[in-house]
Structure formats: structure tokens, C-alpha cells
Amino acid sequence: MVSKNEIRLITSLAQKKYRNKHLLFVAEGEKLVYELLQSHFKVKKIYALKDLDLDLDKDQINRVTSSELKKISNLTTPNNVLGIFEIPAFRKPIDKGLQIVLDGIKDPGNLGTIIRLCDWFGVSQLICSKDTVDCYNPKVVQATMGSLARVNITYTDIESYLFNSKLSKYMTLMDGDNIYKQSLPKEAIIVMGNEANGIRESIQKLADYQIAIPNFGMESQAESLNVAMATAVFLSEFRRK
Amino acid sequence: MVSKNEIRLITSLAQKKYRNKHLLFVAEGEKLVYELLQSHFKVKKIYALKDLDLDLDKDQINRVTSSELKKISNLTTPNNVLGIFEIPAFRKPIDKGLQIVLDGIKDPGNLGTIIRLCDWFGVSQLICSKDTVDCYNPKVVQATMGSLARVNITYTDIESYLFNSKLSKYMTLMDGDNIYKQSLPKEAIIVMGNEANGIRESIQKLADYQIAIPNFGMESQAESLNVAMATAVFLSEFRRK
Numbered sequence: 072m073v074s075k076n077e078i079r080l081i082t083s084l085a086q087k088k089y090r091n092k093h094l095l096f097v098a099e100g101e102k103l104v105y106e107l108l109q110s111h112f113k114v115k116k117i118y119a120l121k122d123l124d125l126d127l128d129k130d131q132i133n134r135v136t137s138s139e140l141k142k143i144s145n146l147t148t149p150n151n152v153l154g155i156f157e158i159p160a161f162r163k164p165i166d167k168g169l170q171i172v173l174d175g176i177k178d179p180g181n182l183g184t185i186i187r188l189c190d191w192f193g194v195s196q197l198i199c200s201k202d203t204v205d206c207y208n209p210k211v212v213q214a215t216m217g218s219l220a221r222v223n224i225t226y227t228d229i230e231s232y233l234f235n236s237k238l239s240k241y242m243t244l245m246d247g248d249n250i251y252k253q254s255l256p257k258e259a260i261i262v263m264g265n266e267a268n269g270i271r272e273s274i275q276k277l278a279d280y281q282i283a284i285p286n287f288g289m290e291s292q293a294e295s296l297n298v299a300m301a302t303a304v305f306l307s308e309f310r311r312k
Numbered sequence: 313m314v315s316k317n318e319i320r321l322i323t324s325l326a327q328k329k330y331r332n333k334h335l336l337f338v339a340e341g342e343k344l345v346y347e348l349l350q351s352h353f354k355v356k357k358i359y360a361l362k363d364l365d366l367d368l369d370k371d372q373i374n375r376v377t378s379s380e381l382k383k384i385s386n387l388t389t390p391n392n393v394l395g396i397f398e399i400p401a402f403r404k405p406i407d408k409g410l411q412i413v414l415d416g417i418k419d420p421g422n423l424g425t426i427i428r429l430c431d432w433f434g435v436s437q438l439i440c441s442k443d444t445v446d447c448y449n450p451k452v453v454q455a456t457m458g459s460l461a462r463v464n465i466t467y468t469d470i471e472s473y474l475f476n477s478k479l480s481k482y483m484t485l486m487d488g489d490n491i492y493k494q495s496l497p498k499e500a501i502i503v504m505g506n507e508a509n510g511i512r513e514s515i516q517k518l519a520d521y522q523i524a525i526p527n528f529g530m531e532s533q534a535e536s537l538n539v540a541m542a543t544a545v546f547l548s549e550f551r552r553k
Contacts, residue, residue, distance in 0.1 A: 187537070187541070296429075300429060
């Protein structure tokens with residue numbers, strides 16, 4: 072049984088202002104919810120079509136019907152389980168290791184993919200400009216496939232963050248130096264820019280190195296690589312040694 | 313002015329059986345349509361909100377209203393221009409160069425991204441199993457951003473294709489050898505598998521090499537990389553020298 076108030080609360084969490092007000096976010100699907108249950112995220116409530124063998128208080132699990140699940144789900148085809156989790160306080164990033172800084176990424180699918188890439192390539196700190204899409208946006212959460220629990224994500228003023236960091240800053244620009252010809256350090260910050268406009272001028276000024284992926288196309292007319300694909304290639308280059 | 317018959321024809325092209333019947337596909341947006349107009353694709357008709365300065369017969373351009381464009385568009389927010397193009401005959405791939413073979417890719421976004429990657433990394437031949445999503449699917453066409461015109465895409469029986477090819481076959485498998493430790497040839501076939509099930513057993517048997525991207529995550533719990541991201545990393549490795 073889902074009350075009208077619960078439906079109102081849960082559907083409101085599709086919007087950032089209500090997520091920030093309630094400090095809650097939604098994750099859907101058995102696999103994702105189970106991964107988050109095993110992580111540092113604190114669960115508020117689980118809505119499920121069937122009885123689940125979970126180590127939770129009784130009042131944290133709510134058996135629902137398909138039509139009830141449909142009312143609270145963000146998915147076209149709701150997937151058995153929906154979980155409400157608490158948004159944790161952002162942890163301040165530590166000034167070491169390999170990090171990614173995002174300058175104004177707008178597409179939830181791109182951010183979700185970049186979070187998965189950080190998880191795969193062992194990047195534990197992802198620092199986002201304040202106008203980057205919210206990592207608790209339902210589309211981002213679903214795209215991360217659980218990686219959300221393993222990457223430390225912070226939203227901050229990236230200009231002052233970069234200014235104060237001691238790590239080398241690699242900015243990815245269309246006319247940067249060939250990434251394949253660089254000798255890359257183990258610890259560094261890779262900065263990726265907005266889908267349409269790239270990295271802001273004020274941020275570019277803080278670059279130690281400017282890098283790019285050369286175009287191998289015959290006709291060289293290819294669009295620039297999508298930001299998530301470029302991130303995959305850069306992370307692969309930094310990690311391959 | 314768009315007739316009812318035109319609306320029926322154009323909207324039917326969202327389905328593969330009607331694309332195959334009429335040998336036509338839809339592309340939307342000024343940038344994409346202009347790129348395809350400059351390519352080997354033959355245009356059938358252009359529907360546009362405003363007069364366009366195009367080198368086409370008068371009856372190939374149709375001025376339409378916003379509400380007419382909405383009726384024929386596949387996009388939530390129609391974008392000024394919609395073009396109907398002829399589907400060309402598939403060209404037989406030539407047995408050389410760097411090629412990608414796809415075994416049952418289902419997601420239009422993934423195929424679109426892989427076509428863009430082929431364009432960027434100079435892979436001129438993309439060979440798809442017959443159950444791979446159609447490259448003229450509207451979602452694929454929109455995701456390619458014009459790269460569709462620069463990559464030769466064929467749908468065929470990939471088992472017999474691989475069996476008959478003289479090129480080395482690199483299959484990407486979860487437990488394959490570390491890609492970063494291979495000495496990779498300039499000419500080869502990279503085989504990428506279905507999103508959920510990977511490469512079919514019958515295809516795996518034809519492998520000369522099995523390769524994988526190592527997981528650098530601390531906790532090593534990361535999901536496997538999405539097939540498009542993995543393609544980006546493999547193509548980068550094959551091309552970087």
C-alpha cells in the first residue's frame with residue numbers, strides 16, 4: 072500500500088529542488104537497489120512487488136502492486152523494486168591520485184557513463200562544477216549501474232578547486248597536443264568540458280597541459296568525440312602503463 | 313503542405329519493415345541533413361520550416377508549418393528540417409584494414425556511438441550480425457551525427473564472414489588477455505558482443521586472440537564497461553602507435 076503522500080514525495084524526487092529539500096533520491100531495479108543496499112548509502116524505504124529477504128526493519132519494506140509501482144516509478148517499464156536512499160553529505164576530495172573534473176556536463180547519460188568509467192579505471196574522485204547535472208538525477212542514477220556507490224562525487228567551484236590543487240592539470244581541448252605522445256603521470260587531474268562549448272576560458276587558463284585525441288578518419292570530417300567516449304580514451308591512456 | 317499519405321509514409325519509416333519496403337530512412341536537424349546532402353546518400357525529399365538555399369529540384373523541398381513537422385518528426389522537439397533519404401545497397405566489405413564486427417548489438421544509442429567511433433578512428437568497415445539493430449533506425453541515425461555517411465556498414469552472416477576473412481580476429485571477452493600488453497597489428501578485425509550476453513559461442517570459436525580491458529577499480533566490483541566505451545578503448549589501443 073502506497074499513500075498519496077508517499078506518491079507525492081517519491082515523484083517529487085525526480086526534481087533536484089525536492090531532492091535537495093528531502094535529501095533523498097530514487098534508484099530502481101533489483102540489481103541496482105541491492106548494490107546500493109550493500110554500499111555506504113543509507114536506505115530510507117524499499118517498495119517491492121514481492122517479499123524480499125533483506126536485512127531491514129519491517130517498516131522499511133513496502134509490498135506494492137504493479138499499478139502502485141507504476142505510479143511511483145520513473146521508468147517506462149518499472150522493474151520490481153524501487154528504493155529511496157538518503158543523499159550523503161559530500162566528502163571533500165583529497166588532493167592526490169587520478170581525478171576527473173567536469174566543467175558543465177549537461178547530459179545525464181554522459182554523467183552516468185563517466186561515473187561508470189571512473190569506477191572501472193579506479194578514479195575515486197570526480198569533481199563537478201556546480202552547473203553539471205546532478206548525480207542523483209534519476210537518469211544518472213540508473214545509468215551508473217551501481218558505480219555511484221564507489222566514486223566520491225563532489226560539486227564545487229572548480230575554478231578555485233583547480234587553482235588550489237597541487238596536481239598537474241590536463242585539459243582536453245580540440246587543438247591540444249596528441250595524447251598518445253605524452254608521458255603521463257600517475258597522479259593528475261583530467262578536465263573535461265561541456266558537450267557543446269568545451270571548457271570555459273577561465274578554467275582553461277589553469278591548464279598545465281592541453282591534450283587531444285587525434286582524428287584518424289580519412290576524410291577528417293568526423294564530429295568531435297562525445298565527452299564520455301573521450302573520457303574513456305583519456306582514462307585508458309593514463310592507466311595503461 | 314504535407315499530405316496524409318506523406319505523413320503515413322514518413323511515420324511508417326520508424327519501423328524497419330517499412331524502411332526495407334520503401335528503401336527510405338529519416339534524418340532530422342539542419343546539421344545532420346546538410347551533412348547527408350553532401351554525402352553519397354541520395355535525397356528523396358526535404359521538409360523544412362523555412363526556405364533553404366539548397367541545390368535541389370523544387371519538388372524535392374517542401375515548406376511545412378511547425379504543426380506539420382511535429383506530425384512527421386520522431387523527435388520530442390522537432391528541429392527545423394527533416395530529410396527523407398534513400399537507403400543505398402550494402403557494399404561488400406574489402407578484406408583489409410582495421411574492421412569492427414558487431415555480434416547482436418541491440419541498443420540504438422550504442423550502435424550510433426560505435427559508428428561515430430569508427431568514423432573518428434578511421435575504421436571504414438563495420439560489419440553487423442543480422443540481429444544487430446538497424447543502422448537506419450531513427451535513433452541510430454540521430455546518434456551518428458553524420459558519421460553514417462562515412463562508414464561502410466554491412467549486415468551479414470558474421471560467422472561465415474569471419475571464417476572467410478584472412479585478417480586476425482580479436483574477440484573482446486571479460487576474461488581475455490590484457491589489451492595493454494598486446495602487440496597489435498595495423499590490420500585486424502575487432503569483434504564486440506551483445507550488451508547482455510557478449511559474443512556467441514559459435515563466433516568465439518573463430519578467435520585468433522581474446523582480449524579484455526583490465527579493471528583498475530579498488531573494489532573491483534564495477535560492472536563490465538558498456539560496449540560503446542569498450543570499443544572506444546580498443547580502437548584507441550589499435551590506433552595509438
